[in-house]
Amino acid sequence: MTEVGSPDAPVLESEPAVAATLFGDRIDVARSFTNELARRGEELGLIGPLELPRLWTRHILNSALVAPLLEAGGTVGDVGSGAGLPGLVLAIARPDVSMTLIEPMERRVEWLRGEADRLGLENVTVVRARAEDVADELVLDQVTARAVSALSKLIPLTVPLVRSGGQLILMKGARVDDEVAAARKVILRKRLKDVEVLELGVGVVEETTRVFRATVD
16 A cells, blocks of 8 residues: 555545536535545545545546435435435535435444534435345435445335435446446336436536436436
8 A cells, every 4th residue: 555645655536626616605515525535435444545536526526516416305315325426516516415325334323413514515325234124214305325235226226215206316327328228127127217317527627427316207
């Protein structure tokens, strides 16, 4: 492992100009979160050692692009929140939305709660659990997830958390179309409607965000 402060230590990516546009008057909170994640993320096992040079582009902005998809005044669950991507980023960008961060690992739960408190995010609740363990307790308007599992596995985990008419907003990689094809039977079995793949941030950021969005019947 490269020692912090050594000439070869990774350096945090400079804040892209578009960040201020995406976060608006919440940019200072986003900066504070990003800097703290850069400072402690590797130590806590939240991000890899090579992520600092692309932390803003690949992780923070990637998550923030989802913010406009959230319903005003809605309740949103983030499954497998981990480092707070996208859960804490969305809570920062959308203080009008109530975010429930669902994370089973104690160390990550402590990080999420600590950051929510430090940043003054009153719209955040952190639940230590697996998604399947809280399906009978939560009825959400929307559910997000990022880098959790393939759609064929993720859809059955997230659908029970969402009210009828609510949405899944699942962040995926470049092979999302292949995942949708592989999950065709699951999509039919779970009676998802208005299924679509969105590419967010085209012409705005270097690395766009792909989202699988569907309505729960």
